[in-house]
Amino acid sequence: MTLNLVKLCGGVDSIADLAHWQEIKCQRLIAEGKPPDLFHRTRMRPRREHELLEGGSLYWVIKRVIQVRQKIMDLREVQGEDGIRRCDIILEPELVQTRPQPRRPFQGWRYLAGEDTPGDIGPWSGDRDGIPEDMRAELIEMGLY
Helix, strand or coil: CCEEEEEECCCCCCHHHHHHHHHHHHHHHHHCCCCCCCEEEECCCCCCHHHHCCCCEEEEEECCEEEEEEEEEEEEEEECCCCCEEEEEEECCCCEEEEEEECCCCCCEEEEEHHHCCCEEEECCCCCCCCCHHHHHHHHHCCCC
């Protein structure tokens, strides 16, 4: 069974914000001469690594709603300048928009079993249809998008 992670996306108001932030992060890595691996650094390393790496995704909660996911490619241990070990969750760059699923606030990340995940809408490619994201979410909820 596929296992996923769910994580709050703090400071981000939309999928477009997340995409922009990740693009800037990759550009900065390239400027520093590092590989542009897209990652999210977390304090705790998931113990169920094997299950996550069998096709799992990181589901992002934006404005208290799961809206988008990215496939987890790898988990890498890193040690900060402070000597504390952390975990980089290496992500596939493609953002896949999901059906909205409300979530209460929580700290860190949580496991999300495959049967509890929202369905995919499809690859996110920006605001190509001119519909604001909040309106799109309402249309999806009504089954009209």
